[in-house]
Amino acid sequence: MNTRISMAAGGLLPAIMLLASCGQVRLANDPLTLSKQGSSLEAVQARSAAANAPAKQPTASPSPASAAAALSQPAEARDMSSMPGMAAAASAPASAVPAPEQAHVAYDARLTPAPTEAVVHITLTAKEGVQEIAPGVKYAVWTFGDTAPGPIIHVKQNDTMEFTLKNEGTMQHSIDFHAAETPWNVNYRSINPGESLSFTFKADHPGVFMYHCGTAPALMHIGNGMYGAIIVDPATPLPAAREYVLVQSEFYTKPSATKGVLDGDYTKMQNGRPDYVVFNGMANQYTGNNSLTANPGELIRLWTVNAGPNDFSAFHVVGAILGKVYPDGNPANALSGMQTYTVPPGGGAMIELTIPNEGFYPVVTHSFADASKGALAMIKVGNPPPAAGGH
Numbered sequence: 001m002n003t004r005i006s007m008a009a010g011g012l013l014p015a016i017m018l019l020a021s022c023g024q025v026r027l028a029n030d031p032l033t034l035s036k037q038g039s040s041l042e043a044v045q046a047r048s049a050a051a052n053a054p055a056k057q058p059t060a061s062p063s064p065a066s067a068a069a070a071l072s073q074p075a076e077a078r079d080m081s082s083m084p085g086m087a088a089a090a091s092a093p094a095s096a097v098p099a100p101e102q103a104h105v106a107y108d109a110r111l112t113p114a115p116t117e118a119v120v121h122i123t124l125t126a127k128e129g130v131q132e133i134a135p136g137v138k139y140a141v142w143t144f145g146d147t148a149p150g151p152i153i154h155v156k157q158n159d160t161m162e163f164t165l166k167n168e169g170t171m172q173h174s175i176d177f178h179a180a181e182t183p184w185n186v187n188y189r190s191i192n193p194g195e196s197l198s199f200t201f202k203a204d205h206p207g208v209f210m211y212h213c214g215t216a217p218a219l220m221h222i223g224n225g226m227y228g229a230i231i232v233d234p235a236t237p238l239p240a241a242r243e244y245v246l247v248q249s250e251f252y253t254k255p256s257a258t259k260g261v262l263d264g265d266y267t268k269m270q271n272g273r274p275d276y277v278v279f280n281g282m283a284n285q286y287t288g289n290n291s292l293t294a295n296p297g298e299l300i301r302l303w304t305v306n307a308g309p310n311d312f313s314a315f316h317v318v319g320a321i322l323g324k325v326y327p328d329g330n331p332a333n334a335l336s337g338m339q340t341y342t343v344p345p346g347g348g349a350m351i352e353l354t355i356p357n358e359g360f361y362p363v364v365t366h367s368f369a370d371a372s373k374g375a376l377a378m379i380k381v382g383n384p385p386p387a388a389g390g391h
């Protein structure tokens with residue numbers, strides 16, 4: 001057991017360490033299966049999907065144990081579902097769910113290569129559906145594609161983006177690309193169900209940016225899941241690294257009498273009282289069998305966006321130093337040797353670190369109220385034995 005960790009944070013971090021060795025749920029938000037992407041991006045994602053397949057994590061014993069659930073689920077949410085754990089995750093949707101159930105696959109955090117073409121066609125489809133945001137906890141999301149976050153968009157600096165938004169939802173939606181310079185009143189306008197909107201922009205600035213729906217109330221559209229990350233590689237290529245994308249966000253829940261799943265609570269959103277804070281759409285999903293992996297001494301590059309809508313992310317890797325932090329992912333913004341880096345709602349960062357020693361290294365927001373609500377991802381470096389307190 002890592003006594004330094006357990007002493008540092010009382011009851012929480014021992015619970016975190018349990019996650020390192022416990023099996024974890026699979027969920028329903030693989031970006032690779034979603035969205036009707038334009039050809040270039042689609043091709044990249046198809047390649048990634050092919051490479052993705054099952055068992056992306058080699059070891060770790062599968063276990064229905066849910067230290068993750070215990071860590072992440074507020075009491076009232078637990079009471080509303082029949083969870084915890086994997087049995088609930090595999091159960092059929094309630095009869096009134098507004099969208100078909102999806103396969104329970106973790107959102108793939110790995111960054112796949114940008115298309116080689118200089119003109120990239122991207123189509124995002126605004127829709128409404130259901131997503132598991134914690135083990136056994138289903139929520140009526142609004143999304144780009146089929147998941148919150150929407151698909152990871154990866155392009156190169158100076159690429160031309162030919163973008164189309166399709167609205168297949170039941171209400172107005174819109175797009176806002178933080179990577180673009182384009183008139184809000186023209187291209188970020190809301191469109192009605194059944195409509196589409198297209199525009200072109202050039203990815204002039206390298207970095208990691210948020211995209212989101214900005215239809216009023218934007219708090220509700222973002223709070224319900226309409227966001228994602230777009231990564232613009234700098235013109236000068238970055239060194240090879242193990243690359244992952246983590247989008248932090250909050251969910252604010254209330255029961256829904258008609259949908260059979262949890263719904264967004266706008267009052268909680270306004271008051272900034274989230275029930276879940278998550279990376280890539282589900283509490284604690286990168287733990288156990290789904291832990292992120294790296295080798296000792298390997299360069300790890302973490303691209304993070306904080307979608308909010310409200311909370312700041314205090315991005316921190318327990319047991320590691322953030323060797324380089326690039327605010328908003330621009331190589332011109334270099335910081336060195338950081339312990340924790342603040343990512344505001346609507347902001348991002350690219351973080352490079354190297355972890356010399358085999359072991360488990362939790363990625364958290366050091367705002368621990370939020371970490372306790374699910375904003376935790378484990379990096380398993382090398383092939384360590386299960387953490388003490390595990391199996």
Ligand SMILES: [Cu+2]
Binds near residue numbers: 142172174226
């Ligand atoms: Cu929307």
